[in-house]
Amino acid sequence: MEKRHxxxxxxxxxLTLVSVLLGLYWGLVQAPPDAYQGQLQRIMYLHIPTILTxxxxxxxxxxxxxxxxxxxxxxxxILAYSAAEIGVLFTGLTIIEGSIWGxxxxxxxxxxxxxxxxxxxxxxxxxxxLILRSLIEDENRGAICGAVLGIIGFLDIPLIHMxxxxxxxxxxxxxxxxxxxxxxxxxxxxxxxALSINFAAFLLLYFYLLSLRFHVGEMREEVKRMKLYxxx
Amino acid sequence: MELLRQAxxxxxxxxxxxxxxxxxxxxxxxxxxxxxxxxxxxxxxxxERAPExxxxxxxxxxxxxxxxxLTQLFQPERExxxxxxxxxxxxxxxxxxxxxxxxxxxxxxxxxxxVLPLFWVLFNLDSWRLLxxxxxxxxxxxxxxxxxxxxxxxxxxxARARELLLPLxxxxxxxxVILATIRTMEVILRSGDASEALDxxxxxxxxxxxxxxxxxxxxxxxxxx
Numbered sequence: 001m002e003k004r005h006x007x008x009x010x011x012x013x014x015l016t017l018v019s020v021l022l023g024l025y026w027g028l029v030q031a032p033p034d035a036y037q038g039q040l041q042r043i044m045y046l047h048i049p050t051i052l053t054x055x056x057x058x059x060x061x062x063x064x065x066x067x068x069x070x071x072x073x074x075x076x077x078i079l080a081y082s083a084a085e086i087g088v089l090f091t092g093l094t095i096i097e098g099s100i101w102g103x104x105x106x107x108x109x110x111x112x113x114x115x116x117x118x119x120x121x122x123x124x125x126x127x128x129x130l131i132l133r134s135l136i137e138d139e140n141r142g143a144i145c146g147a148v149l150g151i152i153g154f155l156d157i158p159l160i161h162m163x164x165x166x167x168x169x170x171x172x173x174x175x176x177x178x179x180x181x182x183x184x185x186x187x188x189x190x191x192x193x194a195l196s197i198n199f200a201a202f203l204l205l206y207f208y209l210l211s212l213r214f215h216v217g218e219m220r221e222e223v224k225r226m227k228l229y230x231x232x
Numbered sequence: 233m234e235l236l237r238q239a240x241x242x243x244x245x246x247x248x249x250x251x252x253x254x255x256x257x258x259x260x261x262x263x264x265x266x267x268x269x270x271x272x273x274x275x276x277x278x279x280e281r282a283p284e285x286x287x288x289x290x291x292x293x294x295x296x297x298x299x300x301x302l303t304q305l306f307q308p309e310r311e312x313x314x315x316x317x318x319x320x321x322x323x324x325x326x327x328x329x330x331x332x333x334x335x336x337x338x339x340x341x342x343x344x345x346x347v348l349p350l351f352w353v354l355f356n357l358d359s360w361r362l363l364x365x366x367x368x369x370x371x372x373x374x375x376x377x378x379x380x381x382x383x384x385x386x387x388x389x390x391a392r393a394r395e396l397l398l399p400l401x402x403x404x405x406x407x408x409v410i411l412a413t414i415r416t417m418e419v420i421l422r423s424g425d426a427s428e429a430l431d432x433x434x435x436x437x438x439x440x441x442x443x444x445x446x447x448x449x450x451x452x453x454x455x456x457x
Contacts, residue, residue, distance in 0.1 A: 144457040
């Protein structure tokens with residue numbers, strides 16, 4: 001059983017590697033430089049996939065937290081915890097990529113624009129989640145408390161979103177998914193291809209990391225069981 | 233109705249304890265006053281700039297004193313296994329949640345009732361007739377703070393370093409409340425009424441309703457964990 005899982009994980013890892021390399025090639029070589037931003041725009045091929053996978057991650061935390069409270073299956077909680085960890089990683093990366101792009105484009109590393117602020121708050125909420133988990137020793141208690149934070153945090157996102165948007169907006173409006181035009185009319189087709197490949201690559205990378213982290217969580221669980229019951 | 237009756241007994245218990253011990257209220261009140269002094273030393277505002285700084289400073293003072301109260305909220309239950317006894321009693325867990333939200337709300341409102349006029353005195357503001365409106369906004373914001381604060385006070389109750397952990401979790405979640413109250417107070421102080429800030433008030437009300445419901449539903453799991 002475990003052997004088969006291990007093999008499918010290796011295959012997933014191989015696919016991830018290939019698609020990341022392919023994505024880099026399309027993003028750096030095949031796609032033309034942007035008409036206004038030049039080479040700088042290429043960071044978008046990483047920036048958009050990272051933030052989308054981070055959002056996906058927080059959605060998974062929410063779903064798994066609900067499932068855990070309902071069914072009390074330990075594996076749901078391990079998955080929620082794993083997704084939160086990787087979500088924090090990807091949100092952090094998004095902020096760093098954004099800063100690198102923002103400095104030459106806007107002239108500042110950081111600005112209190114709505115979308116930036118929202119991302120930073122998400123980052124803080126889920127860092128709080130990780131710290132909460134690390135400070136509660138009892139496992140079931142930690143799982144329940146984490147699940148509650150996962151659910152409340154997710155429910156809060158639309159409200160935070162609304163409030164920071166009313167507060168201020170400076171970020172670029174979305175340039176690909178616009179209501180007035182079809183996606184392929186807004187950008188050069190090879191840019192769209194580069195973005196799609198990178199998005200697929202990040203999804204694969206995300207699920208690869210998630211399965212690794214989930215596996216670590218399961219092993220931890222097993223070690224604890226063995227310590228409790230003295231082997232077997 | 234049974235729920236409200238149970239909750240009112242619990243509120244009575246907490247209020248009686250507070251009246252006899254006078255721990256939270258006195259500490260919160262003097263901490264709030266102390267903060268006003270610290271703000272004054274930190275910013276040294278000329279009189280005409282006070283109205284634009286007031287909402288932010290006031291709400292900061294409420295946020296900090298409220299956190300101080302929240303870290304003590306479940307202290308009576310932690311001593312002598314009182315929580316176990318409460319959970320053993322034939323009582324709805326949601327009643328306990330309602331009671332704690334209400335109790336914390338009362339504590340904070342009493343402090344705010346004193347700190348608000350004190351702010352007007354210390355910072356030489358003369359818009360006294362706007363105070364009731366400001367207090368109403370503070371009430372809505374404080375309700376939102378207590379609704380989530382009580383829930384996460386229970387969540388962090390059994391964690392290590394819980395006093396440090398609580399604000400760390402709570403403050404990012406409170407961003408909508410913080411923004412909405414401060415903007416509404418600004419509008420009131422600038423234009424004299426809240427009609428320009430109706431969207432913010434709706435957001436604030438929505439926050440209160442959504443998380444009171446959510447807290448009501450999940451509190452049972454948290455307190456039994």
